[in-house]
Amino acid sequence: MPGLLRGIVRTAAVAGTATAVSGRVQRRQAERFAGRDANIYAEREQAYEQQTAPPQASAAPGPAPSSEPDTLDQLQRLGDLKEQGILTEAEFSAQKAKILGL
Structure with missing residues (x-):
């Protein structure tokens, strides 16, 4: 045992x-x-x-917002003034070139 x-x-x-x-x-x-x-x-x-x-905000600004609607509005008002006879053809051309940056 x-x-x-x-x-x-x-x-x-x-x-x-x-x-x-x-x-x-x-x-x-x-x-x-x-x-x-x-x-x-x-x-x-x-x-x-x-x-x-x-996305992180970068230090450099992006492209400027488009100002096309504003430019178009200005040109339309300018055209209206010419049609009403308030502006002459020369004044209209000068203002249009100024708006378009030409």
Whole structure:
């Protein structure tokens, strides 16, 4: 019987040690994979934020807003004044060149 008891104790010790080592390996792998997953998540979040962020305002101003409607209105009023006889042909031409920047 002492031989049988010694075998059982040895088997229990080996099985317990194997379980403890296995659990430790599992915990280490889980920590490592959790760190890797956190890095991947952070990179994806940063890429998403860059894609959805509004464009930064630059120091240099963009092209000036078009003043075509204003220019057209001025030319139309100028034409009306000419038709009413308020402006002469020479005055009309001079004002038109001034408006168009010629």
